[in-house]
Amino acid sequence: MGAAGSPRPESGIELWAWMFMRVSGVVLLFLALGHLLIMHLINNVDHIDFQFVAQRYATPFWRTYDLVMLWLALIHGTNGVRMVLVDYISPRGWRAASLASLYVVSFILLTLGSLAILTFQPPLMGP
Amino acid sequence: MQVTLKIQRYNPEKDKAPWWGEYKIEAEPTDRLLDALNYVKWHLDGTLTYRRSCAHGICGSDAMQINGANRLACKVLLRNLGQVITVEPLRGYKVIKDLLVDMDAFLARYRSMKPFLITHSPQPEKERLQSPEDRERFDDTTKCILCGCCTSGCPSFWANGEYVGPAAIVNAHRFLFDSRDEGTVERIELLNTVDGVWRCRTIFNCVEACPREINVTRAIGEVKKAILMQKV
Incomplete structure (x- = not known):
């Protein structure tokens, strides 16, 4: 029977990854549409500057909004790429290497993004 | 009507690469493609190789790519195929000769799903009874004839042959949702x-390919849901 006869229990990781994709997909739909509406339709991109961001980030609401969107979108995307890699790269070494580099890049992006959102200090509004 | 059959030929003992054999034949519009293949084999070229058995869409032997779609040669009529018909072996399986593909791995994956009734409870005195409603629950997946059209049409399977494939899942579904089964x-x-x-990436090619009109993607979805909810 070969490979077909040797099950590899995944302790449910694939199940939760599948579930996460669906839930985050639905949540992201609203978050991304809201983002699009505010940043591109209501406010012209030309008007978005440091002042605009500083004002938005003066309250925790938009920071939380952006942080949730960053985490969900990045993990959603990373998992999507993971699925493509697992689908198409079968040699063990190449698969491990490509997955490792994917995780490293995602981790760096997630860290940088989170730092930017969390540590940004809006200066006091001057005249 | 006159039709031209373009059949992909390949004999690994003689040919370096697959080639196209062209056969012009006279046939009735109501003939099945299988009749045309039989005509070629019996009158034009006896070396043409393909599987066929019952010739009535039940045994699942003569699945092949007909004009690019996975179909049973005994279930399509020439009048629906046009003047020039391309016939190729199923995709994703090793070609043994011409239209004959190696189904061993496919059937091993089917067997790995334990496609038989598993019970742990003591055997009742008479049959294990089932209500018509409980029987209806898995009716769709009982229709599978293991022709291999769905798995052969699945891009996830093309990408990675380790995937058990839709046909195996359909047959697991048939027992998972059987009220008498305890496996x-x-x-x-x-x-x-x-x-x-x-x-499974919900691509729906399996649904398109199934000659028995089984809603394969739905069955796979139901298995996913059963795993998520921890109950069938």
Whole structure:
């Protein structure tokens, strides 16, 4: 029977990854549409500057909004790429290497993004 | 009517690469493609190789790519295929000769799903009874004839042959949702893996390909849901 006869229990990781994709997909739909509406339709991109961001980030609401969107979108995307890699790269070494580099890049992006959102200090509004 | 059959030929003992054999034949519009293949084999070129058995859409032997779509040669009429008909072996399986493909791995994956009734409770005195409603629950997946059209049409399977494939899942579904079966835990264990149901990307090619009109993607979805909810 070969490979077909040797099950590899995944302790449910694939199940939760599948579930996460669906839930985050639905949540992201609203978050991304809201983002699009505010940043591109209501406010012209030309008007978005440091002042605009500083004002938005003066309250925790938009920071939380952006942080949730960053985490969900990045993990959603990373998992999507993971699925493509697992689908198409079968040699063990190449698969491990490509997955490792994917995780490293995602981790760096997630860290940088989170730092930017969390540590940004809006200066006091001057005249 | 006159039709031209373009058949992909390949004999690994003689040919370096597959080639196209062209056969012009006279046929009735109501003839099946299988009749045309038989005509070629019996009158034009006896070396043409393909599987066929019951010739009535039940045994699942003569699945092949007909004008690019996975179909049973005994279930399509020439009048629906046009003047020039291309015939190729099923995709994703090793070609043994011409239209004949190696189904061993496919059938091994089918067998790995334990496609038989598993019970642990003591045997009743008479039959294990089932209500018509409980029988209806898995009626769709009882229709599978293991022709291999769905698995052969699945891009996830093309990308990675380790995937058990839609046909195996359909046959697991047939027992998972059978009220008399008690093998749920062992089958779920096989399906809840990266090469089990989770490699299905809901592409629906299997539904398009199935000559028995089984809603394959729905069946796979039901298995995913059963795993998620921890119940069938």
